[in-house]
Amino acid sequence: MRVVILGSGGAFPTTWRMLPSTVLLRKGEMFIFDCGEGTQLQLSKSHLGWARLRAIFITHLHGDHVIGLAGLLMTMSMGSRERPLRIYGPPGIADYVRLTQKYLKFGVAYPLEVEEIEGGVVVDEEEYFIDAIPVKHRVFTLAYRLVERPRPGRFNLEMAQKMSIPPGPLYKHLQSGKEIVLDDGRVVKPDEVLGEPRPGRKVVYMVDTRPFPAAVEFARRADLLIHDGMFDDEMEEEGKMRGHSTTRQAARIAKEAEVDRLILVHISPRYLSIKEMLRQAREVFPNTRIARDLDVYEVPLKQCTSGR
Ligand SMILES: [Zn+2]
Ligand SMILES: [Zn+2]
Structure with a gap:
């Protein structure tokens, strides 16, 4: 699996950080989590295209996470997409898509379905599933994860x-x-004739949330936790009020959940230097990165239970 961070910022775009959107690629399928303004441009810069795109998962209906949706849907239609596309998101997402289409008078040439969800398993495949839980933000917001089922052991x-x-x-x-x-x-x-079953991989996408206990279970032993890292220590109170995390709080979730790697996104545009906020996170959880736009993270297969 491969993760590409299209936009690592939050609130409003800057020349150094675009708005939230993350791509997950797995065996020829592509998923997008959030679709901030400029997502289609970032997709084009990343040379990923959208031919393999199967579904878009929206965390919540704040502008910085959904304003890029209409543009991407339109462009794909002009680009003669035929493959069906599904959008998952919180209640209200269907109206948002329908009314944008109505007032901007655009149809799409491919089958488009929008599903409103409040949590639970949303994609269920033989090799993996994708599920969601509500998080703690100012409006109803979901976190998503892709979880691979264990693979059979090596053939002897x-x-x-x-x-x-x-x-x-x-x-x-x-x-x-x-x-x-x-x-x-x-x-x-x-x-x-088979060795030990080989564990599957887990990637968690959790943005726009204060830290909360259930986050730890949801992220348990993830290979990659992509988490809200809006603020530094000084802004902890502000984060609490606005439903965001500090980098240190995100690191505590990563540590408690025993994840392999923490990738911080939704970085506030107020930070020109990330040195201090990165230091604060690494004090708690050393294997932390603050994502930059178009960063690529590989999530390699795991060979045995002990080698996670
Ligand atoms: Zn946001
Ligand atoms: Zn938000």
């Missing part, structure tokens, strides 16, 4: 040969977790 070829299992489709059956019956009537269970 030597063992298979020792057990005289003929190579070919039977290997495939075992590899996919199904038991087989050999010609001589012997039954072979997958765990006889």
Whole structure:
């Protein structure tokens, strides 16, 4: 999996930070989380295009997270997109899309569905799922995560040969977790030839929120936690009032949740230098980065449970 931060800022865009939008790529599928103003431009700068785009997930209906939506929808239509697109977001998102289309008088040439959600599993696939929980902001806001289900363990070829299992489709059956019956009537269970199941990966996108206890469980052992890092220590009170986190608070969530890496986004335009706020976060959780626009983060496959 690969994560591309299209916009690392919050509130209003600056020449150094665009508004929230993050791309997640997984096996030829692309998902976008939030669609701030300028998202389509950032997409174009990142050379990602939108052919693989399957769904857009909106956290909440604050302008800095949704104003880019109309432009992106229009451009994709002009660009002869045919693949269906789904938008998930909080209650109100369907009206927002419908009324923008109505007043700007634009239709789209591809099937577009908008689904209003309040949490729970929204995409459910064999290899992974995407779910959401409400967070603590000033308006109803969701956090999302993509969670891969564990993969079957590595195939032990030597063992298979020792057990005289003929190579070919039977290997495939075992590899996919199904038991087989050999010609001589012997039954072979997958765990006889497979190593330990290999854990899946987890990427969490949680912006525009104060820290809250359920965030820790939601982010538990994530490979990558992308979190609101709007303010530094000095602005903690302001953050509380405005429903945002300081970098240190985000780092505490990362630490408690035992994530691998913390990527801070939604950085306030007031900060020209991020040195101090980064230091504050790293004091708590060393493996922290403050994202810059168009940063790319790889999320490699995990090989075994102990190697997370
Ligand atoms: Zn925001
Ligand atoms: Zn907001």
